[in-house]
Amino acid sequence: MTNVSRNFMIVGLLFLLVGIPIGMYMSASGNVALAPLHAHLNLLGFVLMTVFGLVYRVVPDMAESNLARVHFWLHALGAAVLLVMLFLLLSARITEAGMVPIAPIAELMILLGILCFGWNLLRNG
Ligand code: HEM
Ligand code: HEM
Structure with a gap:
């Protein structure tokens, strides 16, 4: 059985350790x-991923679906890419225009x- 619940919570923790x-x-500054x-590191990263991890722990039928694994990779990669882009924007390394198309793709x-x-929740929750 895939341990999608644990994966969500561990990656969520990594976001918190940066946030x-x-x-x-x-x-301080x-x-x-x-x-x-x-x-967003703390909320989109840690809080949301921990909530998802807990849902997949409480509802094992959802965790066993391939939808859960697809969800994990889409969220983990999407959030990581989006937040790297946001860092580059906020630290003036790129402009708003420079966010396109990578940031919108990450959001999608x-x-x-x-x-x-x-979908998984409706089918198996
Ligand atoms: C040691 C832990 C933390 C420190 C020192 C800290 C510090 C800060 C500081 C200095 C700001 C900027 C406030 C301002 O704009 O004047 C801020 C904003 C914020 N923090 Fe934290 N924070 C911590 C933990 C967290 C956690 C755990 C969360 C969420 C789970 C969180 C959510 C937020 C949010 C949502 C904002 C934006 C608020 C806004 O823009 O109105 N923070 N934090
Ligand atoms: C792809 C997902 C998301 C996108 C693209 C997004 C985008 C944004 C944008 C553009 C702002 C305004 C920032 C500003 O005023 O400069 C914002 C603010 C905020 N968002 Fe999100 N958001 C996302 C997900 C979330 C999630 C999942 C949460 C909470 C669980 C959240 C909580 C907040 C909060 C608390 C603020 C106000 C704090 C601040 O201005 O820093 N967002 N978001």
């Missing part, structure tokens, strides 16, 4: 330019993952 030090840096990055990956989750 928290950015919060600490912001409060008073420079809050990276606040949206911090917010995340959305597609959520649709997999929703």
